[in-house]
Amino acid sequence: MQAKIYLDVQFLTEWVLNLCVVLLTARIVGTGVRFARAALAAAAGALAHVALLAAGVLSGWHFCGGAMPVLGWLLIPVMTGIAFPGKRGRHRSLADRLQLGITFAAAAFLLSGLLQALHPFWQRMFFRFWLAVFAAYAVLQAGCKLFAAAKHRQMDLCPVRLYIGDTQWRVMALRDTGNRLQDPWLHRPVSILEEGALPFSVEELLGKSLAETLKFHMIPYSSVGCPSGVLTGLVFTRMVIEGTDGEQVIQAPVIGISRGTVSTEKAYQMILHEKFRQ
Incomplete structure (x- = not known):
């Protein structure tokens, strides 16, 4: 057979x-x-x-x-x-x-x-x-x-919607009490987003017509692993933090773009400023 x-x-x-x-x-x-x-x-x-x-x-x-x-x-x-x-x-x-x-x-x-x-x-x-x-x-x-x-x-994560003009996308963010980074030029809180979570590269972003409204500038920072560094700072159109008690809308948030990943386990792509904890 x-x-x-x-x-x-x-x-x-x-x-x-x-x-x-x-x-x-x-x-x-x-x-x-x-x-x-x-x-x-x-x-x-x-x-x-x-x-x-x-x-x-x-x-x-x-x-x-x-x-x-x-x-x-x-x-x-x-x-x-x-x-x-x-x-x-x-x-x-x-x-x-x-x-x-x-x-x-x-x-x-x-x-x-x-x-x-x-x-x-x-x-x-x-x-x-x-x-x-x-x-x-x-x-x-x-x-x-x-x-x-x-x-x-356990990690206190939340979804965040980001807007640049008509472009919208969604990332996972960490509510971090340790992020107290302030923009020295605009005097506003800075949330950190990894470059890989952008829908386009920073170079492409700066080449678009939105470059002026994004208010491109550099933000100095220091951390445990990097005593002196610089982030690319951009002013997005708005940011919407989705929480259990509703949505928190931040108009014209300052976002620092990190060249590397912000989470070693890739559980999140963004670190919110401590001011945005609900």
């Missing part, structure tokens, strides 16, 4: 599983991912899996079984590189790549474990397999959301 393998079905199955793992990785790490890139990364992994499977069939399965785990580990940097490239052409650091790879492997392990646990419910009917896949994905997504919510409560 010979078993039949349908490569198109195998490809679709692997693609869905890989897509779930990529999206889970983005959720756990707390970074955004474009669906097109996630789908492309999932397709690359599925194509490599199917190619090795086809080669194994043609060669009589002499090497396929042992090569599958090796291929899986080799595909991790490839798939994470496709799904999570550096911003604006910048390459991610080795530490970032390592974190993404470990998180990707952990997400794949968790998803496969849940599928094994749900195996008795879908082993007799094919459509139940897809139900099990999405059920496992939903369970892990719910767990990630609960973990993120608990973490945000």
Whole structure:
């Protein structure tokens, strides 16, 4: 008796599983991912899996079984590189790549474990397999959301909407009692935003017609890790802090742009001035 393998079905199955793992990785790490890139990364992994499977069939399965785990580990940097490239052409650091790879492997392990646990419910009917896949994905997504919510409560995070002219975007901010930075020229409180959270680069921003209204200037500062530094200061149109007691609207806030990340764990992209604590 010979078993039949349908490569198109195998490809679709692997693609869905890989897509779930990529999206889970983005959720756990707390970074955004474009669906097109996630789908492309999932397709690359599925194509490599199917190619090795086809080669194994043609060669009589002499090497396929042992090569599958090796291929899986080799595909991790490839798939994470496709799904999570550096911003604006910048390459991610080795530490970032390592974190993404470990998180990707952990997400794949968790998803496969849940599928094994749900195996008795879908082993007799094919459509139940897809139900099990999405059920496992939903369970892990719910767990990630609960973990993120608990973490945000512990770190006192809140969503903030930022406006520059007609451009609006949303970031996560830390309410920090330690940020007492004042603009020496405008004599107003300064909140700090990492450059990566801008919808465009500082250079592009200064080249726009909005440059005059943004009142570009430099803000000196000092901190524990940097005794003397300078931030790029911009005056945004407005900032809306979303709190449990309602929204706090700040017109023409002064924002200091940080070249690096403001959170080592990437849990937030902005540090509010202590004056804006509700």
